[in-house]
Amino acid sequence: MPRSTYTEALLGPELFKKVKETRILVVGAGGIGCELLKNLVLVGFANIEIIDLDTIDLSNLNRQFLFRKPDISKPKALVAAATARHFNPSSGIDIHARHGNVKDSVNDLEWIKGFGLVMNALDNMDARRHVNRLCQAANVPLIESGTAGYLGQVTPMIKDETECFDCVPKPAPKSFPVCTIRSTPSEPIHCIVWGKTYLFGKLFGEDDEDMDTEELDKAKASGENAEEIENLKKEATAFREVRKNLGEEDGPQRVFHKVFNEDINRLLAMEDMWKKEGRIKPVPLEHEGIMNGTFATPPSRQAPSTSAPNGTAQTNGSSAQKKQSLKDQRELTLKENLELFIDSCKRLSARSIAYPDTPLSFDKDDDDTLDFVLATANLRATAYGIANKTRFQVKEMAGNIIPAIATTNAIIAGLIVMQSLNILRRLPLPSAPAESSAGPAIRNVFLRTDAIKPLGYSMPAKADKKCSVCRDIYVPIKVDLEKCTLRAFVDEVVKGWLSKAEFEGKDEDEDIEWTIFEGGRLLADPDFDDNHERTLDDLDVKRGKMLTVRDEDGKYRPVHFSICEGDAQATSPYSLPSEPPCVPLAPPAPASREPSEEPIILDSMPPPTNNVSENTPISSTTAVGTKRSAPDDGDVKGATEEEQVVKKRKVVVLDEEDDFEIL
Ligand SMILES: Nc1ncnc2c1ncn2[C@@H]1O[C@H](COP(=O)(O)OP(=O)(O)OP(=O)(O)O)[C@@H](O)[C@H]1O
Ligand SMILES: [Zn+2]
Secondary structure, eight states, X not given: OOTXXXXXXXXXXXXXXXXXXXXXXXXXXXXXXXXXXXXXHHHTOOEEEEEEOOBOOGGGTTTOTTOOGGGTTSBHHHHHHXXXXXXXXXXXXXXXXXXXXXXXXXSXXXXXXXXXXXXXXXXXXXXXXXXXXXXXXXXXXXEEEEEETTEEEEEEEOTTTSOOTTTSOOOOOEEEOHHHHHTOOOSHHHHHHIIIIIIHHHHHSOOOHHHHHHHHHHHHHXXXXXXXXXXXXXXXXXXXXXXXXTTSTTHHHHHHHIIIXXXXXXXXXXXXXXXXXXXXXXXXXXXXXXXXXXXXXXXXXXXXXXXXXXXXXXXXXXXXXXXXXXXXXXXXXXHHHHHHHHHHHHHHHHHHHHSTTSOOOOOTTOHHHHHHHHHHHHHHHHHTTOOOOOHHHHHHHHTTOOOOOHHHHHHHHHHHHHHHHHHXXXXXBTTBOOOOOOOSOOOEEEEOSOSSOOEEEEOOOOOOTTOTTTSSEEEEEEEOTTTOBHHHIIIIIIIIIGGGSEETTOOTTOOOOXXXXXXTEEEEBTTBOTTTTXXXXXXXOOTTXXXXXXXXXXXXXXXXXXXXXXXXXXXXXXXXXXXXOEEOBOOOOOSOOOOOSSOOXXXXXXXXXXXXXXXXXXXXXXXXXXXXXXXXXXXXXXXXXXXXXXXHHHOXXXXXXXXXXXX
């Protein structure tokens, strides 16, 4: 008897047929993803694609049960698929596993349109937002999910029916003023952020000399404090110098001297800085004194830690006590931190020298990078009289670790499948397209710490009319990027094809003027045609990106042309859908564009879980990387005025995992 007999009886032949035929995309093969893939296979889903960018780590094995020790370092998606396939050998399932980033340009609108249902099992906002936008653009239902400790939630998102991921504002990222991080830290987290996002980047990250200089010159030209700018330039040059020599025997020691002695002395010379009440002057650290035990550890501004000693004066602290605690949960002495700093610098610089074209980035599971941040943060904390942290604590804080509980993941994965069945009931069969029928209500389901009623639900809210993600219009365009010029796009696609669209409330004699953007870049407007003869490829408009067309008056919804792979057989450099879209009116402009302080949480929802609504870039203009200008911008103009305001207000640095923002 085939394993699916009972499931078929339970679901009924029609729904079971949909289960077998619908193409499912699972994004993420981590804690939730592994549980989900197993469930899907056992239920009888037979046409699954799973994508994950990561490889298996030892720390995944406690809950990502599709992986075993010998799988460490192998791609998660591939191993998950290979293991899960065996769970239901009789169903003839096809699992297509891909080791890659869902944000890669090959994963464009045409790709996502190939799925009947998408399930997110992700751990970061950036990727969640990306998939949400793709699903909204392609009109493919998405089930979003997340867990944090004992809490979890499952949220189905269907275009024109429910709110989308971006309809609900998310809490702003934890943010710190740049001065707190760079000059006046007062908490261990300030020192950790400094080590992880600032010093690490300066020494081992991408060397951004041109950008630095260009940015500082621009700041100076726009009237910012010239002396401060010159100081920052000098600092950048000095870093470049120490970075160049990092591979030499005394390179790490020179870095130590620069950042923990010279730079602190420079700050101490700015006397006004230390007049502010409550500010404690740092003490410059001395390599030799720390190593030979003569350096007097600055007093801690916090109550002394009882768990472990700090500073050379205490280096002989109870060895019995040290042995008792786990290695990673013991505080290092000042000398140990210094030795670890020198050693981790050597390890990292050896990697940089071996692979000069690959800038390093912090990863909590990469011992070299964690050791560096641990030692750096503790040395800085000592200089500023701030409590030190153990390796375990630094890993948790720097890695933004949210406790993961296997049982929560398993329950949430089960609930995803339940909601997927609710969605499938309403969808037409892939093999026999028909009108979708109204099926059972889909629900936002959540798991909470209520012993009597651990599961709760709410009906999904309607889409926010102002949401720029799910309310805008999307059009796939297949383009030969090397042949299609911006002029062809403007004249033929926008002024030709799009102008035939039905615009809500358009007067007969109304003449619409257009502006064209890619991301935050203005490519053309009625008074700006310098880019017209350039090809889209030359303008760095690539597959997976979007050309956004707005009317000058902001009367209508923007139309996003989603760049898809060109048709090799086509004679024209681009091809478009047969019918232009209907373009509705834009909602009235909001009185203020300030993001709301408080996140809006749906009635009866649990508090936002870190994993679900963790630190959020305010808009796409504030995403990682927007501080860089596009390569070879040529005549391309910078971000719009409005976007520049947002940038100025919010972001200087947004770290890769979106967890700390430095204002
Ligand atoms: N842009 C992306 N494209 C593809 N996969 C992604 C992307 N971003 C995150 N992921 C994957 O989503 C999964 C999320 O799983 P999970 O939350 O369990 O995180 P983890 O990295 O496995 O565990 P931990 O963070 O606790 O070490 C990870 O396997 C991660 O690689
Ligand atoms: Zn929305």
